[in-house]
Amino acid sequence: AQKVTQAQTEISVVEKEDVTLDCVYETRDTTYYLFWYKQPPSGELVFLIRRNSFDEQNEISGRYSWNFQKSTSSFNFTITASQVVDSAVYFCALSGQTSGSRLTFGEGTQLTVNP
Amino acid sequence: GAVVSQHPSRVICKSGTSVKIECRSLDFQATTMFWYRQFPKQSLMLMATSNEGSKATYEQGVEKDKFLINHASLTLSTLTVTSAHPEDSSFYICSARGGTANSPLHFGNGTRLTVT
Numbered sequence: 001a002q003k004v005t006q007a008q009t010e011i012s013v014v015e016k017e018d019v020t021l022d023c024v025y026e027t028r029d030t031t032y033y034l035f036w037y038k039q040p041p042s043g044e045l046v047f048l049i050r051r052n053s054f055d056e057q058n059e060i061s062g063r064y065s066w067n068f069q070k071s072t073s074s075f076n077f078t079i080t081a082s083q084v085v086d087s088a089v090y091f092c093a094l095s096g097q098t099s100g101s102r103l104t105f106g107e108g109t110q111l112t113v114n115p
Numbered sequence: 116g117a118v119v120s121q122h123p124s125r126v127i128c129k130s131g132t133s134v135k136i137e138c139r140s141l142d143f144q145a146t147t148m149f150w151y152r153q154f155p156k157q158s159l160m161l162m163a164t165s166n167e168g169s170k171a172t173y174e175q176g177v178e179k180d181k182f183l184i185n186h187a188s189l190t191l192s193t194l195t196v197t198s199a200h201p202e203d204s205s206f207y208i209c210s211a212r213g214g215t216a217n218s219p220l221h222f223g224n225g226t227r228l229t230v231t
Contacts (some may be wrong), residue, residue, distance in 0.1 A: 037222075043160075043206060044224040091158065101147060101220055102214045105158045 002004045004094050007108035011026075013024065013082055014114050021077045021109045022091050029096030034068065034075045035103065048090075071085045082113045118142060121213045121223025128199055129231055136194045136226045138209035144189040145211035149220075150182075153206040162207075165192050199230040 012046040013019045026035065030100050036048040049059065058064045063080045077087055092106040118140075119142040124149075128134050138148055147166050151159040162180035165171040175178045183195040192211075196203055210224040212218050 011157060035220075042224075043208075045208065045221070045222040047219075075171070075180065101210075101218075102149065102161055102164060103159075103210075105160075105221065107158045110156075 002094050002096055002099060002104040004092050004104050004106035006090075006092055006109050008109045009107070010110045010112070012114065013111045014080050015084060017113075018080050019082050019111065019113075020066060021075065021092075021111065022077075023075045023092030023106060025073050025075065025092070025094045027094060027096045029098050031097040033095050035091075035093040035095075036066065036075075037091045037093060038075050038088045039091060039108070045091070048077075068071075080113075082111075084113050084115055087111060087113045118185065119145075119209065119221045119223040122208055123224055123226060124224060125227045125229075127231060130200055131198055133197045134194055134228060135198055136196075136207055136209075138192045138194070138211065138223050140190045140211045140221070143193070143211075143213050145213065146189065147212045148186055148192040149210045149212075150184060150192075150194050151208045151210070153208065153225075155206075161191045162194075168187075174214075196228065198230070201230045204228055204230045 003023045032050045032053045038046040056068050065078045067076045089108045089110050089111050091108045093103040120139045122137045132170050150162045153159045162177045163171045163173045165184045166185050167189050171184035186192040208225045210220045212220050
């Protein structure tokens with residue numbers, strides 16, 4: 001069985017602060033993919049990143065960075081210098097080799113960035 | 116980039132009626148499509164997986180006779196909510212994948228269904 005845990009239900013920060021969203025996963029698959037999606041109030045899912053289980057390199061994309069640590073089964077997401085437009089629900093998700101492309105989503109973290 | 120179009124974006128219907136939601140892959144052939152449901156302030160739950168030309172595979176607890184899924188072509192899957200009830204009110208979102216298991220997933224913009 002697969003499981004994704006996002007322990008932070010809601011986070012509130014002030015603009016320009018850095019914020020880290022935690023994600024811990026469980027899977028028995030040796031090959032799997034991890035994802036982060038952003039869901040703004042309008043509802044659509046915006047793809048942010050996909051990382052496969054063999055690639056533990058951290059990634060940076062502009063103000064976004066991701067820290068993948070297999071040893072702790074974590075795939076944390078950091079937003080640097082947060083902006084009001086970053087306010088959204090962020091989902092971490094997992095798909096394992098035995099589940100095809102069926103994603104298991106975490107419960108989501110509501111991020112509110114205040115001006 | 117690849118685009119998945121979902122229509123309608125918003126629908127209000129009366130109890131007892133049926134509603135059809137379309138999910139189209141616009142610039143790629145989607146061999147597999149997934150339908151998710153999201154209640155307010157909750158996560159996305161997979162309802163079913165549909166493969167082109169075959170019957171959909173439903174997740175445990177999802178009524179296949181209530182949520183009819185058709186994936187008749189490589190670019191279109193439809194979800195029909197039959198005999199809708201107010202408790203079916205939810206956000207339904209589809210995703211589509213290309214030819215291989217490693218192909219990335221693309222999500223539609225979702226359909227907000229309200230049953231009155």
